[in-house]
Amino acid sequence: MLKAVITAFALLLALTVTAAFAEEKRWVASDGTTLKKEASISSADLSSLPVGTELSVIESGGRWLKVKTSGGKEGWVYAGRVADAPPAAEVTGDAGLFGGTMQQSQIQTAKADSARSIRGLSPEATQYAKQRGTPELFRKELDKVLARKVSARDLKTFLRDGKIGEYAP
Amino acid sequence: MIRKQVVLLFALGLFTAGNAQAGFFDEVQKFVSPDTKEGKILSGATQVLSSAKDMDYPTELTIGESLALESMQRFGKPVAKESLQQYVNLVGNAVAANSKRPSIPYRFAVLDSPVQNAFAVPGGVIFISKSLVGIMENEAELAAVLAHEVGHVAGKHAISTIRRTQFLSGVGTITAASMKGDRGKQYESMIGDMQTVLFDKGLDKGMEFEADSAAMETLYRTGYDPRAMITVLKKLQKIEATSTKKGSWFSTHPPLDERIERLEAQLGKYPGAASLARVPQRFAKKVK
Numbered sequence: 001m002l003k004a005v006i007t008a009f010a011l012l013l014a015l016t017v018t019a020a021f022a023e024e025k026r027w028v029a030s031d032g033t034t035l036k037k038e039a040s041i042s043s044a045d046l047s048s049l050p051v052g053t054e055l056s057v058i059e060s061g062g063r064w065l066k067v068k069t070s071g072g073k074e075g076w077v078y079a080g081r082v083a084d085a086p087p088a089a090e091v092t093g094d095a096g097l098f099g100g101t102m103q104q105s106q107i108q109t110a111k112a113d114s115a116r117s118i119r120g121l122s123p124e125a126t127q128y129a130k131q132r133g134t135p136e137l138f139r140k141e142l143d144k145v146l147a148r149k150v151s152a153r154d155l156k157t158f159l160r161d162g163k164i165g166e167y168a169p
Numbered sequence: 170m171i172r173k174q175v176v177l178l179f180a181l182g183l184f185t186a187g188n189a190q191a192g193f194f195d196e197v198q199k200f201v202s203p204d205t206k207e208g209k210i211l212s213g214a215t216q217v218l219s220s221a222k223d224m225d226y227p228t229e230l231t232i233g234e235s236l237a238l239e240s241m242q243r244f245g246k247p248v249a250k251e252s253l254q255q256y257v258n259l260v261g262n263a264v265a266a267n268s269k270r271p272s273i274p275y276r277f278a279v280l281d282s283p284v285q286n287a288f289a290v291p292g293g294v295i296f297i298s299k300s301l302v303g304i305m306e307n308e309a310e311l312a313a314v315l316a317h318e319v320g321h322v323a324g325k326h327a328i329s330t331i332r333r334t335q336f337l338s339g340v341g342t343i344t345a346a347s348m349k350g351d352r353g354k355q356y357e358s359m360i361g362d363m364q365t366v367l368f369d370k371g372l373d374k375g376m377e378f379e380a381d382s383a384a385m386e387t388l389y390r391t392g393y394d395p396r397a398m399i400t401v402l403k404k405l406q407k408i409e410a411t412s413t414k415k416g417s418w419f420s421t422h423p424p425l426d427e428r429i430e431r432l433e434a435q436l437g438k439y440p441g442a443a444s445l446a447r448v449p450q451r452f453a454k455k456v457k
Contacts, residue, residue, distance in 0.1 A: 031266040080390040125234035127348040150262040165392025
């Protein structure tokens with residue numbers, strides 16, 4: 001009887017440990033991450049993976065990891081684009097602080113940025129400049145800095161031309 | 170009898186687990202007590218974290234824009250060469266995408282300044298002086314300095330220095346209306362204090378080491394040679410004696426030899442670092 005109890009206890013312990021360590025988790029930590037069909041940048045794109053996406057590691061192939069998404073999709077990601085802990089969520093103006101999920105809050109940050117690039121300097125910073133008597137020249141220069149956007153496509157071309165990261169030979 | 174043995178077995182299990190954790194819990198206990206040195210550190214750290222965490226992104230960017238306006242007046246306006254500005258934005262965004270805070274938009278600009286300097290304002294606007302770019306040899310070195318500054322934005326370092334300012338007490342979000350009257354004066358005073366920290370006194374040493382370490386990690390994750398963080402500091406070391414100190418990386422940052430020593434110790438974490446990208450040709454073409 002005692003043997004049976006010990007065996008049951010050991011089994012329970014083993015199951016708990018297995019459940020905790022069976023799947024090695026990673027989280028997408030870089031903007032513009034893509035799930036690829038093979039462990040190569042030239043292979044087909046399966047889907048784009050937003051920052052914060054949880055992945056289970058199936059196999060490690062050096063600079064590339066074979067992973068599975070929570071939706072069951074399998075593919076490869078460049079190891080430099082994932083981290084072993086989830087990234088911190090952004091606090092946005094409306095929902096981020098009170099119950100907004102991380103992904104929502106990141107989307108809102110992106111939306112806020114698109115709106116900002118259209119209107120330039122924020123009304124609050126404009127008011128500050130007015131109060132301080134900041135010369136118009138500097139306001140215009142800052143507007144130019146804020147308007148200079150880099151698209152995901154520009155960045156991919158830039159990394160490919162420089163043979164950087166997943167584009168390295 | 171059996172029941173006793175089962176209880177004993179569970180007790181043994183708990184003891185084993187408890188024993189392994191004892192040292193950890195002893196340490197935690199020190200932090201819980203408000204009278205210990207550790208407790209005081211924790212209470213300070215909590216205030217920093219809650220303040221920086223509570224500030225929403227638009228507010229952070231408004232503070233950043235105000236500081237950006239002041240910094241351009243102090244150090245000079247952006248250089249007029251549009252191809253250089255675009256190139257620096259590509260390098261900067263390449264590393265920012267692999268930083269600890271990849272989801273906010275980052276903007277980079279080269280300022281027409283003779284002082285070797287680079288700095289970040291809250292919200293992700295980052296400046297580097299023309300003269301600092303001028304001592305570099307390759308793209309990885311430019312990426313290293315920009316990744317260091319992204320590290321400050323990601324760590325919300327500048328914001329945490331203003332946690333006790335009058336303006337922020339009870340205010341989560343800045344509005345144009347709250348910029349008028351007394352509140353406006355308080356806001357101006359807060360921006361003034363931040364300028365003193367960023368451009369004169371410098372951030373805490375610990376924040377600088379954290380930004381250096383984050384930069385090396387970000388370079389490696391992006392695919393740039395992480396040794397570039399060390400080589401660029403060594404280049405600064407060579408010119409330190411003959412350079413302007415006021416408002417530069419020399420006066421607002423910890424001593425270069427201490428930074429280099431820490432980074433060299435960290436380098437062991439990155440196998441195959443020497444084979445990663447440095448991209449000297451493209452850098453020379455875009456910058457010179």
